[in-house]
Amino acid sequence: MVALIGAAAFSHFETLKTGAEQLLGLPTASDVAARKTATSDAPQPPQQAGSSIVELKAGRNGHFNAEAEVNGRTIDVMVDTGATMIALTYEDAERAGLYLNSSDFTQAVTTANGVARVAPVTLDRVSIGDITVRNVPAAVAERGRLKTSLLGMTFLSRLSRFDMRSGILVLQE
């Protein structure tokens, strides 16, 4: 059953094209631009009372990156509909105050590079801009396995909608 649930848990599958910056983990110029999140004032569909909107610009390769606040700490994430859960790198999990030991990595998930072990966790609150989602199931990857933390479906499916048009991804609470 675990294998079934984890069947598409991590399908983050990113080609390396930017060379040195990517390998060193340094943000590229387009990355920085892409991470700027802003509350929309563009003519988007009618906004319901109390529903927040966040806009993200496409970064390199068309991916969408955002700054997420997890347990009060800022973490860079990539929007990934192919990831079942929010997936945190080991390092980002530590920054968010989640200290794990090897016995916590109990769940097997299928990735594009074979089966990986992850630590299932529940995040009290995850915010992007004005959008906040509470009690989000997430998984922490083993040290060095995952390059970027992923904003997977456990977060995305709690939004009322998210859509991409002309290179802008709009998330609506």
Next chain:
Amino acid sequence: MIAWLLLAFLVIAGVLLLFRGDVQVLSTMDNTEIAILAAGVLLIAVYVLILLNDERSRPLRALRYLLTWAAFGLFLVTSYTYRQELSGVVYRVAGELIPAGQTMVVESEDKSEHAVRVRKRFDGHFSVRAAVNGQPMLLLVDTGASTVVLKPADAARAGVDTRDLSYTAPVQTANGLTYAAPVRLRTVAIGPLVVHNVDALVARPGSVNENLLGMSFLMRLRSYEFSKDFLTLRG
């Protein structure tokens, strides 16, 4: 016979009464509208006459038949009035009945735009049935994948020579670095939505268990929208 004519007259008078005796309404109608109205009134009159003739001794039953038809007519008119709202309901019902991955063509205001809709899978992901180089296959919609990614078996079906692949493209996964073989697909089509010359990667045998519809395809669309249980792709 005179009784029937009297009845027909009463029915017509009744219809006129609907306009609250306002003959002005009739004078504002053009000939076609008057003709349609007259035909309608005549049909109703004929039906009422036949009914009264058949059910001469059972007036209650005649009344029941009349009311049934009136209710049916009202239902049709109401459905027609709310056809916009109902089309949403029809889509939802159709969406529940079709298997996940099966795409529905959605009408679009813009004639040059094609739109398809697909329902969420039971595990919360979205997959679509697409034709890759004309061969049907399921792909998982994955904004975290840089390109379309194919399993070797499906790549072979799509006409890629899998014996002659070089796994040279480094790929970052959730489980470390791996390599895949870059190829170019002639067409990736989801219903009427067709994208030509799509960059793709063929994964090593056994490494992925699903094909991925990644950004090399999604970037070429005008828009895609995830809304509750449905994903709508427009291109």
